[in-house]
Amino acid sequence: MKKQHPVVERSRERLAALGHIESRTQFGGYALAVEKVVFALISDDALYLRASEALREYAARQPMQPLVFRKRGASVSLDYYRVDDALWRDAGQLLALSAASLDTARQASQARERSSRLKDLPNLSLRMELLLHEAGVKTVRHLLELGAKQCWLRLRAINQHVGLKTLLALEGAIEGRHEAALPQAVRAELNAWYQETLKASTV
Known part of the structure; x- marks a missing residue:
């Protein structure tokens, strides 16, 4: 069996309570999803959580690094934020913030689905x-x-x-x-x- 990327494996172990976490390659890294709803990305061996109200409140106390891509010499930030070592060590907080990211992603997905046409x-x-x-x-x-x-x-x-x-x-x-x-x-x-x-x- 092909061995998974170590950060994918670590994320699955820590966030198992969210449900079955699927991974797929995306944009040079990985996207993590539960029931096809993407709530996190892995880039350059780091986990990034989708922004949510809870994540923004946490980031106000503990600054988080946004996911940044380079575009013709300029920086383009995505609405995903890096899980640092301190957050990895705080299993309860990491799970709570990940759950909030998943919930926000689900709400966005449901809103799109409600577009009848x-x-x-x-x-x-x-x-x-x-x-x-x-x-x-x-x-x-x-x-x-x-x-x-x-x-x-x-x-x-x-x-x-x-x-x-x-x-x-x-x-x-x-x-x-x-x-x-x-x-x-x-x-x-x-x-x-x-x-x-x-x-x-x-x-």
Whole structure:
């Protein structure tokens, strides 16, 4: 069996009370999720928790380092904050803050799902909604479950003209933001996948 990343293993052990923690590679690191809801990221061997009200209150007393990506020489902060050694040692506090992050992520996911129409999501027009319906993606929940890449592949199967912009639009819709506001690391990862997918389809 392939050995898991040590910080993934450590996180699963410490946060087991949250439920079954799934991990997947994402943007050069890992995303941690419970029932497909992402509440933490691992980058450069450090665990980062999604911002929540409880996390902000804790950070006001004990400053936390945000997750930062570099974008053309500039720093772009994501709404995730680093778990330092002191917090790792405080098992109860770590679990409580992680639970708050998961709860906040769940609320955001549920809010997106309550958008009754795909066209109500950022970046998605009525035309895109109709294309997604044709591709078998008829609800916001299904879009979230499949993810941007799988939805794009379905669209590509029925329309060879969909390109990188559509992929970025789908990711933005899932994250609840305009595609132009996607972090550079996200855009770079999706662009690399897109280029590899095109290359594989021409072989």
